[in-house]
Amino acid sequence: MNAENSMISGFYEGILITLKMFMTSTAFPVVVLFVILWIILQWKMPVIKGNYGEWVVKTKLRKLGDAYTVFHDVYIPNGERGLTQVDHIVTSVYGVFVIETKHYSGWIFGNEFKPYWTQVIYKRKTKMYNPIRQNYGHVQALLTYIGREEMQDVCSIIAFSSNSTFKFNKGFTSAHVIQFPDLLTTISQYKEQHISEDTVKGINEKLAELLALYKNDRKLFKAEHMQSIRKAKDAKQTARSHTSRAKKMSKTDASLLYTACPKCNGQLTLKTGRYGKFYGCSNYPDCRNTESVNLDQHRRSV
Structure with a gap:
């Protein structure tokens, strides 16, 4: 047992000695810098990809002409x-x-x-x-x-x-x-x-x-844009909450709920636009929420 413990102790001591030698070597700062840069690169990769895509599109659009x-x-x-x-x-x-x-x-x-x-x-x-x-x-x-x-x-x-x-x-x-x-x-x-x-x-x-x-005023515009995104997410969560509650209701009550606008509780009515039929809110233009015509199928399936 003592021999086994000595082997384990020697193994860990070897690792510590190796780490100390590595940390005191000239290569250590370079490796640390490389790891930090790799972490930052992975963190920013979605932004980098997006910016690259925008650059590709901008380059192509410049060729459209006057x-x-x-x-x-x-x-x-x-x-x-x-x-x-x-x-x-x-x-x-x-x-x-x-x-x-x-x-x-x-x-x-x-x-x-x-x-x-x-x-x-x-x-x-x-x-x-x-x-x-x-x-x-x-x-x-x-x-x-x-x-x-x-x-x-x-x-x-x-x-x-x-x-x-x-x-x-x-x-x-x-x-x-x-x-x-x-x-x-x-x-x-x-x-x-x-x-x-x-x-x-x-x-x-x-x-x-x-x-x-x-x-x-670049910062102000970006802040307002992010606020708009947060509001949209909150509206979607509210709509999902309405859907969840409707599943627990009777068919008649649920069908009535799905005719209400999830954003402002206005009335959704069938309209026709350039891209075909859709449901628009009765409180337009104060509320611009729209729903797909597939809403009818959803009502029938409730």
């Missing part, structure tokens, strides 16, 4: 005392293009009308909010800001990284879902003039004003 005006990273009032951030807006007489970029890799599964999509990398699955819905909110905020209820020539584009692989079962009718290399081709396919030059000029002036404000 007929187009491009705006990047635009914060637009969303009508709910907050801001929504739009990655890129391209204006021209051929149309206005609102672009949401996703620098995601792996397999992308999604449906036009479902609230969430899925990213799969090997066996790891990650949910993301439906980018078509997300960009629809951006389009609506833009229309409100430029003073138009509807505009037939606003095009929604969702651009994913080339490292992604689409696994969609159906196509999309309300937005272009593409990869970065297809961005210029998608925009350039619109060749007929549908918007007057004066209208485009007015839109550009309004967006330039926003960018000027953002440049002067």
